[in-house]
Amino acid sequence: MSHDRDQQYFVLHGGRERRYLVHEPAGAAPGAALPVVLSLHGGAGWAEIQRAQSRMNEVADRHGFLVVYPDGTGRTRMKTWNAGTCCGYAVEAQVDDVGFIATLLDDLAVLHAIDATRVYACGMSNGGMLCYRLACELPDRIAAIGVVAGDMGVDGPRPARPVPVIHFHGLLDENARFHGGIGSNQVLPVPHRSIPETIAWWVRANRCAPEPRITREPDCEIHSYAPPPDGDGAPVELYVLPGGGHTWPGGVDVTQRFNTGPLISSVDASELMWRFFARFAQRPGATGRESRSLK
Numbered sequence: 606m607s608h609d610r611d612q613q614y615f616v617l618h619g620g621r622e623r624r625y626l627v628h629e630p631a632g633a634a635p636g637a638a639l640p641v642v643l644s645l646h647g648g649a650g651w652a653e654i655q656r657a658q659s660r661m662n663e664v665a666d667r668h669g670f671l672v673v674y675p676d677g678t679g680r681t682r683m684k685t686w687n688a689g690t691c692c693g694y695a696v697e698a699q700v701d702d703v704g705f706i707a708t709l710l711d712d713l714a715v716l717h718a719i720d721a722t723r724v725y726a727c728g729m730s731n732g733g734m735l736c737y738r739l740a741c742e743l744p745d746r747i748a749a750i751g752v753v754a755g756d757m758g759v760d761g762p763r764p765a766r767p768v769p770v771i772h773f774h775g776l777l778d779e780n781a782r783f784h785g786g787i788g789s790n791q792v793l794p795v796p797h798r799s800i801p802e803t804i805a806w807w808v809r810a811n812r813c814a815p816e817p818r819i820t821r822e823p824d825c826e827i828h829s830y831a832p833p834p835d836g837d838g839a840p841v842e843l844y845v846l847p848g849g850g851h852t853w854p855g856g857v858d859v860t861q862r863f864n865t866g867p868l869i870s871s872v873d874a875s876e877l878m879w880r881f882f883a884r885f886a887q888r889p890g891a892t893g894r895e896s897r898s899l900k
Contacts, residue, residue, distance in 0.1 A: 611662075614716065618708045619701050625675040625709055626652045627717065630665045640670040640723035641713065642882065643706065645732025647754075648692040649683040649792070652676050655729060658852075658859045664875045668883070671717060675709060677702070677731075688734030689758030691795050702735055703742045710746055722887040727751035727878050729853055730781055733772075734758045737803070740768040749839075749885045751878035754781050754851050756798040757806060767811040767832065767839035771881045773874045774800050775849025777866045783845075790851070790864050804828070804843050812838035824848060824871045842881065846872060 610629045615622050633639060642665070646655035652674035656662060665672045677684030679694040687695035687702045695702060706726075713719060726736045726747050733755025740750045741764050749769035774781075779788035785799030808815060813830035820827040826845045832838025844854070850866015852858055855873030858865075 611656075614712065616705075616708055616712045618705045621678065621700075623676065623678075623705055623709070624652065625673055626656065627713070628656070628662045628665055628672040628674075629717070630669050630671070632666075633669060636718050638718045638720045640882075641673060641710075641719050641725065642670055642879070643673050643675065643709075643724070643726040643728075645675065645686065645726065645728030645735055646677065646684065647728070647730035647732050648677075648685045650677075650729070650732075651682060651684050654859055655732065658729065658856045659727075659875050660856050661727075661875045664879050668879055670723075670879070671713075671719065673709070673713065675706070686728075686731050686735040688731055688738050688755075689760075691734055691758050691797075692731045692793060703738060706735075706739060707743060707746060720886075721746075723748055723882075723885075724887075725749050725751070725878075725882040727875075728753070728755065730754045730851065740764055740770070744768050745887070748887045749882050751874070751881065753853050753874055754778055756781055756785070756800060757803040758798070763810050767837075768807075769839040769841075769881065769885050770804075770807050770811070771842045771844075771878055772800070772804065773844040773846065773849075773854055773872070773877075775846040775851065775854075775866065775869070777847075777849060778851045780851035780865060790866075800843070804830075804841060807841050811841055813841055817843070822872075824869050825854075839885075844872060844874075844877070 661672045677686045685693040685695040687700045728736045733752035736750040737757040744764035752772045779790035782788040808830045817828035828843040830841040849869045852868040854869045858868040
C-alpha cells in the first residue's frame with residue numbers, strides 16, 4: 606500500500622508538540638470537503654502502527670474520506686492515550702487528549718477541506734477507549750465512533766446527544782477481557798470494565814431498546830440495539846468474535862509476538878465501521894439529538 610499521499614503535521618497543545626498523519630484518498634477532487642475518520646492506535650503504539658494494522662487507507666481510497674492517525678504521548682516512541690482509567694504515561698501525566706483532538710480538528714480544517722458534520726473516531730484498545738471518552742466529552746465534533754478491543758474507561762458524562770457506536774471484541778482477548786477485570790496478557794495491571802457493561806451504558810445513553818436483534822455469522826455474532834422510531838436516539842452495534850484475540854479484525858496482525866491472540870480475517874472491521882459511519886452526520890448546531898441519519 607503506497608503512503609505517498611500521507612502527510613505529516615504537528616500542532617501545539619498543552620505545551621507539547623503533537624504529531625498526526627493524514628491520508629488523502631486517491632482520486633479526491635481538489636477542494637472537495639471530505640468526511641474524516643480519526644484512527645487511534647492502541648497503547649504502546651503510534652500512528653504508523655495503526656495505519657498498518659487497520660488498513661483504513663484502503664477503505665478511504667474506496668469510499669473517499671480522509672484518514673487521520675494521531676500519536677498519543679509517552680517518554681519513548683511507544684505512546685498511550687488518557688482514556689480515563691488507562692493507560693500509562695498519558696494517565697500519569699493527565700494529558701488532555703480530548704482537548705488535543707479538538708485542536709487537531711481545528712488545525713485539520715485549516716489544512717484540508719473537510720466536512721465538519723461528518724467526523725468519526727475509531728481506535729484500537731487504548732485508542733478505542735479514548736473514542737468512548739470523545740463521544741462523552743466531545744459529542745459536538747464526533748458524529749459516530751468505532752471501537753476494537755477496548756472498554757469504557759470513564760463514567761461519563763452522558764453525552765449531550767446520543768452518539769452512534771459500533772464495537773468489535775474477541776472472546777479470546779486477554780489484554781482487554783470481554784468480561785472485564787485484569788487479563789493474563791496485560792502489561793499494566795489496570796482493571797477493565799466488561800464489554801457487556803460498556804455496551805449497556807451506551808444502550809441506555811442512546812435510548813435503545815434493551816434487547817438486541819442477534820445475527821449469527823460464521824466467525825461473529827452481531828448484537829444490534831435499535832433507537833426509538835422518533836429519531837431521538839442512536840444505534841449501538843456489537844460484533845462478538847468467539848475466536849478473536851486482541852487484534853483488528855480484517856487487518857494486519859502487528860502484535861503477534863506479544864501473544865495478543867488470533868486475528869479474524871473474515872470480518873473486516875474497517876470496512877464495516879465506514880459503512881456504519883456513513884449513515885450519520887451531525888446536525889449543524891444541534892446538541893440535544895442524535896446525528897442525523899443519511900440513509
